[in-house]
Amino acid sequence: MLRRGRKEDCVHLYQCTHPKMRKTLEDGIATMQTALHKNNAPPGVYLAFINIIRRATRYPRECKEVTCSHGTQAMDCQDTPRTLTIIHSHLHIEWTTAIASTYKRRISPPGTDPKIVPKDKTPLELTMVLLTTV
Secondary structure, X not given: OEEOOEEOOHHHHHHOOOXXXXXXXXXXXXXXXXXXXXXXXXXXXXXXXHHHHHHHOOOOOOOOOOOOHHHHHHHXXXXXXXXXXXXXXXXXXXXXHHXXXXXXXXXXXXXXXXXXXXXXXXXXXXXXXXXXXX
């Protein structure tokens, strides 16, 4: 597809300002956040991840403050040298370190049948969730 005489690329698709594209992006970011939360990703890390996605896509909504030092470190590493690499699913290794450093297993309430409790993903599997949500 051409846009003003140039070939349209995925960077344009993520940064397009057309209202329908922005709405689609907003829905996608909400879906991403829900998936990371449901998969028990550490909140400080997944909020940092959502913030870097918002930055890369020039998403106008305000980002939430990240108070997790590991999440902030991963954001800083991803931000340098090129933020746009994240929309091509190129994640800095610091995301894996941040997840591994802050991961906590969910605790089942007493008396819960272990057969019906969903198994938590490992930190490495959560890194794959980051990759697949972009």
